[in-house]
Amino acid sequence: MTAIQTRRRSSGPASSANRIWDAGPLTKVTLAFALVLSAFPIYYMFIMATRTNDEALDTPPPLLPGGHLGENVERLLATEDAYFATGLINSIIISTTVTLSVVIISTLAGFAFAKLRFRGSKILLGSILLTMMVPLQQMGIVPLYEMMVNLGWTGQIQAVILPFLVNGFGVFMMTQYTTQAVPDELVEAARVDGASTMRIYANVILPAVRPGMAVLALLTFMQNWNEFLWPSIVLNPDNPVVQTSIAALNQAHGTDYVMLFTGTAASVLPLVIVFVMFGRQIVGGLMEGAVKA
Numbered sequence: 416m417t418a419i420q421t422r423r424r425s426s427g428p429a430s431s432a433n434r435i436w437d438a439g440p441l442t443k444v445t446l447a448f449a450l451v452l453s454a455f456p457i458y459y460m461f462i463m464a465t466r467t468n469d470e471a472l473d474t475p476p477p478l479l480p481g482g483h484l485g486e487n488v489e490r491l492l493a494t495e496d497a498y499f500a501t502g503l504i505n506s507i508i509i510s511t512t513v514t515l516s517v518v519i520i521s522t523l524a525g526f527a528f529a530k531l532r533f534r535g536s537k538i539l540l541g542s543i544l545l546t547m548m549v550p551l552q553q554m555g556i557v558p559l560y561e562m563m564v565n566l567g568w569t570g571q572i573q574a575v576i577l578p579f580l581v582n583g584f585g586v587f588m589m590t591q592y593t594t595q596a597v598p599d600e601l602v603e604a605a606r607v608d609g610a611s612t613m614r615i616y617a618n619v620i621l622p623a624v625r626p627g628m629a630v631l632a633l634l635t636f637m638q639n640w641n642e643f644l645w646p647s648i649v650l651n652p653d654n655p656v657v658q659t660s661i662a663a664l665n666q667a668h669g670t671d672y673v674m675l676f677t678g679t680a681a682s683v684l685p686l687v688i689v690f691v692m693f694g695r696q697i698v699g700g701l702m703e704g705a706v707k708a
Contacts, residue, residue, distance in 0.1 A: 457683065457687075459476075460676055460680050460683070461480075461680050462477060462478060462479065462480055462481075463672070463673060463676035464487055464673065464676045464677040464680040464681075465480045465481040465482065465483055465484040466481040466483060466673060467673060468672055468673050471672050471673055471676070483673075484677075487673055487677040488677060488681070490677075491664075491674055491677050491681065494667070494668070496663055496666075496667035497655070497660040497661070497664040497667065497678070498652070498653055498654070498655055498660060499657070499660045499664065499681070501653070501654060501655065502657040502658075502659060502660030502661075503681065503682070505572050505575075505650075505654065505655065505656050505657075506640055506656045506657040506658070506682075506685075507685065508572060509572055509575050509656065510635075510636050510639040511636075512576050513576055513579045513635060514632050514635045514636045514639065516581070517579070517581065517582045517585045517632075517635045518585070518628050518632050518635065520580070520585070520586070521582060521586045521588065521589040521631060522589050523616070524586045524589065524590070525586060525588075525589025525592065525593045526593055526620045528540050528590040528593075529590050529591075529597070530594075530597065530620070531612070540586075540587075540590065543583045543586050543587060544587060546583040547583045547587065552578075552644070553644075556644075556645070556648065559578060559645075560648060560649060568649075569651075570649070572654070572656075574650070575642070575646050575649060575656065578645070579639060579642075585631050588630075588631055589624065589627060589631065592624055592627035593620060593623075593624055596623045596627065597619065597623045597624070601619060602615055602619060605618070605619050629693050632693070633689060633690075633693065636689060640657070640658075640682075640685065641658060642656070642658065643658040643659065643662070646659050657682045658682070660678070661678050661679060664678050
């Protein structure tokens with residue numbers, strides 16, 4: 416039995432990882448080419464943000480950084496057509512607030528649906544799944560806008576925050592992740608030891624589902640950072656988010672390519688920072704889910 420178990424262990428995820436790392440030269444070259452192809456547009460965007468308009472139109476185009484980044488950023492922040500600084504700050508506030516709310520609520524709901532037994536849990540979870548099948552934002556724009564008018568929130572960022580504080584996908588994702596990551600025996604053992612429900616959540620559930628929380632946080636932050644339709648409807652031009660600022664910048668300075676590149680680079684930079692800061696947790700969460708699947 417020991418030899419069989421040893422062979423089974425050797426044929427598990429570790430051996431799969433070894434097979435991945437032992438990829439041939441062609442696979443490595445293909446992956447490297449795909450990486451360069453994916454990263455080049457972002458690199459070129461940042462290069463253009465350091466150049467002038469005349470340099471941006473050169474043939475062949477420049478591929479090395481210039482010395483005009485500070486000047487371009489000053490012009491971008493000084494323009495009164497797009498209110499870019501205001502849009503950048505608003506997007507940071509909105510995306511961060513919504514991300515924290517979605518992660519906390521989804522983790523609590525995922526724990527409840529996955530590990531707690533209560534009447535009507537399957538019906539509630541099914542109702543949440545139904546909300547994922549219907550484009551609620553597009554179908555509910557008119558009543559949602561009327562609600563914001565009645566609350567007196569039009570033109571204010573809370574009108575963009577409130578509708579997105581809860582996410583059906585987040586609840587479903589954390590329910591599935593909690594079901595796989597936390598054994599029922601572990602919850603039962605904590606209950607036998609006298610732990611309360613909230614103590615089980617804090618000391619047992621949260622440490623186990625952190626990778627899934629990181630993935631959900633990234634997806635939620637990106638979704639709200641890139642949101643355009645609802646903010647363009649409910650916010651005023653002088654109090655925008657970063658995506659509506661870029662749209663206004665394109666309308667007012669459509670031929671100023673360097674300013675457009677600078678604005679786009681500034682809008683992408685926070686997402687790059689999030690990837691750099693939480694990349695390990697995000698990859699760990701994706702890989703752990705893949706191994707469990």
